[in-house]
Amino acid sequence: MEALKVTTFQAYLFWENTEKNLSNLSLRLSSLRTSTDIIILPEMFNTGYTMNVEKCAEEMHGITMQWMKSHAKRYDCVVVGSLIIKEKSNYYNRLIWMRPDGTFEQYDKRHLFTLTEEKTLFTAGTEQITVELKGWKIRPLICYDLRFPVWSRNVDTEYDILLYIASWPDSRIEHWQKLIPARAIENQSFVIAVNRVGYDGNEIYHSGGSMCISPAGEVIYYKPENEDLYTFTIYPKDLIANREEFAFLADAEKFKIIK
Template structure:
């Protein structure tokens, strides 16, 4: 008898790196991240997740700091992916065709690259004055899991990341979310998991940036029922956990809410 397809998908092992970032210092950040990964990754993982603008901290200094798609940080990500035999993801400033993007890179161990450009730019912080917004939803696949990519401020806009037709199993968010609005972060992430009946993995940074804005982490993984799989406030943390596809399917079967959702198209 043929087994249900969900039993053929293995657990996904994810390593989140809630990192302290050095302000606008690419070389120092890459060196520090490498050192911490070398001492902290103790087991085989499928995916390493870094915060938003992991090589610089969240900065508007795009003309000075943005790299092209063949730059040193891309080379570093390719090397890390090969070294740990896994996918590595995180966002960085990219310059392309005269525009600057806050771009989430999905780098495989084979060196294949997929990317998502941040759709919702943080106008309150003038991000939209320095970067060009993306206009495409991006879903990648890893070990059969469908993973939707998002960056920080996107979290506030549920229409953009609505899971129409069960398009994805995991919503992945990288962020540089300040402590002063941490109550919003803690509320919105479980809401996105529950309404989309998906896992949500959200990775933030820690420490002060060059504008003395404090970031307190609170990276987390929430399951499709709103339960906490992983949660870490305040301290830098490098942690590996597993999520199960079977649990996802059980929740969707027991509570078939997604088919009742509204159909719509974003123009």
């Protein structure tokens, strides 16, 4: 396991405008002055969090997947974010883990938000994934998944980093601020959470609050309100020291979720 350079982009998103979002993201990423291992984008980074699936859904060979592939190659790093994918007659809020060589992993959002039409329009995922980068085991999840600790539970120390991408509104930002440190402490892992900023097409305000929390609950990075492209480094020694001093995970229940 090596030190990991992480770039988070807490972006302002243009409502249901894929071309403008991808152009803005490309422009902002061009200002990077350092190498990085991973670029993390918000939930539905190409459209904003919309339920207009017929207009905004893409297929797996679409423009956003091609953009992710080209930028992962350009910056020689993993690019991760979610978009609306249509497969046959189903729609998915799908997270893509795009590698520089064009190969990728995918995770479909498990918990669909009941206060919007997401639960009726989208198909829920059933499988977790664990990806690896520079020796780190990483569990990527999406927004509303944060509220469900069983789905996030680090059973048998399966991961070292819990990653959330989100479109979390300011009206419930206190929950975001409390739940992310809780997930880090209870799972003895780093938690990296990336939100968006600005108003969406439904006049819902998003105040960011993207952060990285250590396994001990310490704040490594936190940014409210403004659009922010930021790179920081996390170190394996901090993870190892915490788990060696406090072997809490060894005392946790072993269970499997019945899907």
